[in-house]
Amino acid sequence: MTxxxxxxxxxxxxxxxxxxxxxARARVRARRDPAVVALRVAFTAKxxxxxxxxxxxxxxxxxxxxxxxxxxxxxxxxxxxxxSAAVLGAVAFWAHPSAKxxxxxRWHAGIALLVGISMVSLWVLAALESDQRxxxxxxxxxxxxIVDVYLLLYVxxxxxxxxxxxxxxxxxxxxxxxxWLRIGLYSTALGAMIYSVNFINRAAGIIFVxxxxxxxxxxxxxxxxxxxxxxxxxxxxxxxxxGPYLSAARSWIRDWRIYRSLYAIWFAALSIDPRNRPARxxxxxx
Numbered sequence: 001m002t003x004x005x006x007x008x009x010x011x012x013x014x015x016x017x018x019x020x021x022x023x024a025r026a027r028v029r030a031r032r033d034p035a036v037v038a039l040r041v042a043f044t045a046k047x048x049x050x051x052x053x054x055x056x057x058x059x060x061x062x063x064x065x066x067x068x069x070x071x072x073x074x075x076x077x078x079x080x081x082x083x084s085a086a087v088l089g090a091v092a093f094w095a096h097p098s099a100k101x102x103x104x105x106r107w108h109a110g111i112a113l114l115v116g117i118s119m120v121s122l123w124v125l126a127a128l129e130s131d132q133r134x135x136x137x138x139x140x141x142x143x144x145x146i147v148d149v150y151l152l153l154y155v156x157x158x159x160x161x162x163x164x165x166x167x168x169x170x171x172x173x174x175x176x177x178x179x180w181l182r183i184g185l186y187s188t189a190l191g192a193m194i195y196s197v198n199f200i201n202r203a204a205g206i207i208f209v210x211x212x213x214x215x216x217x218x219x220x221x222x223x224x225x226x227x228x229x230x231x232x233x234x235x236x237x238x239x240x241x242x243g244p245y246l247s248a249a250r251s252w253i254r255d256w257r258i259y260r261s262l263y264a265i266w267f268a269a270l271s272i273d274p275r276n277r278p279a280r281x282x283x284x285x286x
Contacts, residue, residue, distance in 0.1 A: 004223060009054045012230055016047030019238045034101070035093035039237055042086035046230075049079025055135065062133055072137035073123045076154050077116055084161035085112035090237065091165060091188070094181065095172040115157045122150040138202050139216055142209040151206065155199045162199070166192040169236075180243030184236040191232025198225035 020043040023036060052058055058071035088108045092101040126146045134140040138154075141147030166189040173185035201222060205215035 005053065006055055008223065008226060009050045012226060013047045013050035015231060015234055016043045016050060019043045019234045020047065022238050022241055035090045038086045038089035038093065042083050042090065045078040045082040045086065049075045049083070068131055068133035069127065069137050073120065076119060080154055080158050081112050081116045084158055085109055087165055087237065088161060091168050095168055115153060118153055119150060122146060122153065126150060136216060139205055139219065142205045142215065148206050151202060155203045158199050159196055162192040162196045178240065181240050183243065184239040187232050187236030187239065191229045191236060195225050195229030195233065198222045
């Protein structure tokens with residue numbers, strides 16, 4: 001599983017940073033748009049989390065800092081708490097008037113702050129109990145009550161956030177006027193539901209450990225959630241920025257085919273009377 005994560009996580013990190021560049025390039029004129037700002041925060045946080053989640057990087061961070069499992073804490077805060085709150089903020093500005101969206105963002109930010117502070121406190125308490133580093137912090141620590149509380153807080157918060165993201169996206173996708181926004185909302189909702197499987201699996205690990213089972217044996221369950229769910233979320237959140245370019249390209253190809261199909265008619269007319277040649281036709285249709 002370590003080898004799989006060593007490949008998958010850098011790819012997903014790269015995807016997040018590509019999405020960040022797409023947002024920066026496509027919406028350069030909308031720098032103060034709250035939804036755009038929220039998306040940039042989300043992609044930055046998740047990209048950093050995936051970089052740190054790469055096994056070699058996580059081990060290096062813990063080794064150089066001298067603090068076991070510090071990387072795990074940063075991964076959970078950035079890739080979980082900050083990412084989900086930022087995505088909820090972006091979706092709120094898509095789905096609601098500005099005043100109501102700002103109210104929801106303040107509410108989400110407040111909850112995220114409380115969850116983050118609680119997670120840091122629990123992580124410190126867990127670190128005081130043991131100075132042994134875990135390659136799989138949540139799974140290998142599932143037998144420790146303090147880590148269980150940390151896990152339930154982290155996983156529970158994320159599941160609620162992902163469910164809310166899916167609910168809002170599905171609700172407003174039905175009435176979205178822009179086709180690319182509608183596609184993006186549906187894609188984000190589907191990705192959130194698939195990604196949720198990972199955290200259900202994490203929560204189930206608490207029960208499995210107490211039944212004498214080893215959750216690491218089915219750790220591969222998280223791969224589909226990451227490999228399918230995250231690209232759907234990232235693609236859904238960014239498609240309003242790059243989707244119109246696909247529409248423009250499709251229109252250009254359609255027009256080119258129409259003009260190309262007219263070449264035979266134009267050539268026949270030219271054969272009958274050379275005076276039908278346009279003044280600047282050249283080889284435009286060749």
